[in-house]
Amino acid sequence: MRISVEEVFETVGMTLDHHFDIRTVTLGINLKDCMDRDLDWLIRQAQARIVEKGQLLNHCADALEQKYGIPITNRRISITPASLLLEPLPRKTITAVKLAKALDAAAKKADIDFLGGFGAMVQKGATAAEENLIDSIPEALSETERVCGFLNLASTLAGINMNAIVKIGHVITDLAHRSEKGIGCAKLVVFANVPEDSPFMAGAHHGIGEPDYSLNIGISGPGVVRNVVAQNPDCDLTQLSEVIKRTVFKITRAGELIGRELAGMMKVDFGIVDISLAPTTSTGDSVAEIIEAMGVGRMGCPGTTAALALLIDAVKKGGAMASGNVGGLSGTFIPVSEDAGMIRAVRSGTLSLDKLEVLTSVCSVGLDMFAVPGDTAPEIISSIIADELSIGVANNKTTGVRVVPVPGGKPGSIVHFGGLLGSAPVMKIQTKYTSAKFVERRGRMPSPILSLRN
């Protein structure tokens, strides 16, 4: 049956009027076979592969953009966790920093805006090479432009590595003070239950369970979903869920089609479609505005958690019907700085850090891109991370933290990061009482029991 005029215009309208795009195509590249005791050899091998595949990715993505008329906004690369590549090499910070700079140069040459995977899995404990990588993060991420870091600090099966969480509090503080407005911290995410195939930066990496290459795709359409919710102002919540499901089905199918074809053109394995709703700073491309279109007065006021739970459930159901390869984070991103509606909610006082944390218990992904005063003590940052990762561990899902301490930033002031990262109001943190003594106990919080669910 030929496609009807209405169907054609629904699709065209999504891209022209409601910001529907393929948010990212991310090629995972295995570099395990490049490991060597000679750093220069490793760098030559890794750079050659990244440049070759990165250029091919850009070339093929351009061709498909033209063919299907849907923008492929970002083209990215994720690699084998860099800590593995550092295992055979001297345990010196300078080694890790040199590797980061080489990766940065390769990404630049391939015209890839972000390269993920400068990180480690340390949920249970860290090897000497992993400790070295963590120590190098402030220098490595502040002196490179395109390299993104991740650390998995907790998992449901291993528990929570509080030694690493205490350390990372200091690393984040140090990184913030080395980069203008703390922007370096936008390139570092710490996780519980990190997925090995997420296409979204800054947390993407090519996990150890992955093949040589894997093409993962992140679709996005907060604007499309907001539009369809706004067009149904009076239907009941069951019906609303149906409407969202149908829309997400459609946009996921577009992602699946383009992802498969792109992988075919590049002769690599097709990995997953990440169905996360990822907002941008463009007007109308906001998750907060979907929640508000559902009838919540302002993002963050009572009712927000329920609305967000309904939204993410409908998104998952629609996405799962559309693709057998749904993976990655597949949640709803609620980054403060990258979503105009979120910024508005923080500024008007309805959305506090406490409420943000509550929201992350129903949508994966976690506390994302929020700014705190630059003089926030490292123990407080560690405590925020411990809280957030506990939500992920206890609920058997992914959570992450991407916090930007802004040097000189005072609560209520706005810091402009520019570009994709948007701008963030510096959030107020309660500092009168701290949990320094709790996190400083260190050790590993045992993995939770999976029966006797509360």
Place this chain on the structure above:
Amino acid sequence: MSEQKTSQICIVTVTGKDRVGIIARLATTMAKANINIVDVNQKIMEDYFVMTMAADIGQATMDMGQIKKQLDHVGRQMALKITIQDENIFKAMHRV
């Protein structure tokens, strides 16, 4: 590249104010590039003239980028918004 291809259906969409000669102009542009028009539909939706055209570019003498440029040119001259997309994207999104 396109030697072995026998058929590639694309959907051309046109929106704007209705006027004399839209279809004629598009048909001429496409004929020049050896594009076969397979199907045409048009309606008035929300005060707009909207038209969809299924066109086979399998034997076209231009690639998709060049066709797009030609259509953009027509669009500018006639104050219309014209897009061209491979048919498969619509099938994927609207057919289970």
